[in-house]
Structure formats: structure tokens, C-alpha cells
Amino acid sequence: MKTVASLLIVLLLAACSAPQGEATKSEATAAPQQQAATTESASPAAPMSDMPSEATVASASGKVEAVDTTAGTVTIAHGPVEALKWPAMTMTFKAGDIDISGLKSGDQVDFEFTSTGMDGTLTKITRE
Ligand SMILES: [Cu+2]
Incomplete structure (x- = not known):
């Protein structure tokens, strides 16, 4: 049982570390996207004008x-x-x-x- 438990932990850790790596990457690219989103939300008339x-x-x-x-x-x-x-x-x-x-x-x-x-x-x- 201990082996299974530790395997699960390893799998969980592995599962956790992968998204973290992606999260760091997307954080780096998220900055310009957030700026764009902020620009859009700065003019609430934009969606309405559509x-x-x-x-x-x-x-x-x-x-x-x-x-x-x-x-x-x-x-x-x-x-x-x-x-x-x-x-x-x-x-x-x-x-x-x-x-x-x-x-x-x-x-x-x-x-x-x-x-x-x-x-x-x-x-x-x-x-x-
Ligand atoms: Cu009317």
C-alpha cells in the first residue's frame, strides 16, 4: 500500500509540475494579452458598438x-x-x-x- 501511495504522490507531483511549467510560460505571454484585454474593457462601448x-x-x-x-x-x-x-x-x-x-x-x-x-x-x- 505504501508503494502505491508513494507512486500516487510521484504521479501527483509529476502532474502538478507540468502545469506549473506551462503556467510560467503562459504568464510570460499573458502580459501583452492582459494589456489588450484592458484596452478593450477600457472602452465598454466596443461590444455595444457591434x-x-x-x-x-x-x-x-x-x-x-x-x-x-x-x-x-x-x-x-x-x-x-x-x-x-x-x-x-x-x-x-x-x-x-x-x-x-x-x-x-x-x-x-x-x-x-x-x-x-x-x-x-x-x-x-x-x-x-
Ligand atoms: Cu420600442
């Missing part, structure tokens, strides 16, 4: 509050948008390529839109 470039598609329903065919915008009081963790709110969507001439305030609508940040561009809108 979001607007990646448009999120979401759908919601709500009530049209205003239609501006000249500006090409529709203001909608919409319900919560779980995909974007948006609460219910009233906001103005860009119409994009959508024909909004048939909409009028008071219309109940289901709509889909792409969102970049708090900006929404309609991709589909149908009256209920």
Missing part, C-alpha cells in the same frame, strides 16, 4: 399613433418585444421599403422590424 451593425429581427404588435409618409416613418405604441428585451413603448419606426400609405393612426398592427440599437426599420406590417 450591435448596431448586426440588425436584430423582431416582431411585435401595437397601435399606430402617427404616420408620416413624407418622412417615411410610422410611430407605433407597441407591446413588449421579448427578443430585444424592450418594454412596451411608443416609438417611431422607419418605414424602409414598406408601403405605409395605407396606414393611419389608430390602426392595430402586427409588424416585423430589424433593430439596430434603439432604431427600428419595418420589414413587414399588417393591420389586424
Whole structure:
């Protein structure tokens, strides 16, 4: 039993010494990496600024509050948008390529839109 125990100790020591050697190496290379990470975390806007470039598609329903065919915008009081963790709110969507001439305030609508940040561009809108 003693032999087994000492073998285990030797194995454990061997197992321990190998990672230590690697740890020393990675510590040496970790310094510049940490600096890079610090630079990134110094600007918390960096991860956020990636979001607007990646448009999120979401759908919601709500009530049209205003239609501006000249500006090409529709203001909608919409319900919560779980995909974007948006609460219910009233906001103005860009119409994009959508024909909004048939909409009028008071219309109940289901709509889909792409969102970049708090900006929404309609991709589909149908009256209920
Ligand atoms: Cu909104």
C-alpha cells in the first residue's frame, strides 16, 4: 500500500509540475494579452458598438399613433418585444421599403422590424 501511495504522490507531483511549467510560460505571454484585454474593457462601448451593425429581427404588435409618409416613418405604441428585451413603448419606426400609405393612426398592427440599437426599420406590417 505504501508503494502505491508513494507512486500516487510521484504521479501527483509529476502532474502538478507540468502545469506549473506551462503556467510560467503562459504568464510570460499573458502580459501583452492582459494589456489588450484592458484596452478593450477600457472602452465598454466596443461590444455595444457591434450591435448596431448586426440588425436584430423582431416582431411585435401595437397601435399606430402617427404616420408620416413624407418622412417615411410610422410611430407605433407597441407591446413588449421579448427578443430585444424592450418594454412596451411608443416609438417611431422607419418605414424602409414598406408601403405605409395605407396606414393611419389608430390602426392595430402586427409588424416585423430589424433593430439596430434603439432604431427600428419595418420589414413587414399588417393591420389586424
Ligand atoms: Cu420600442
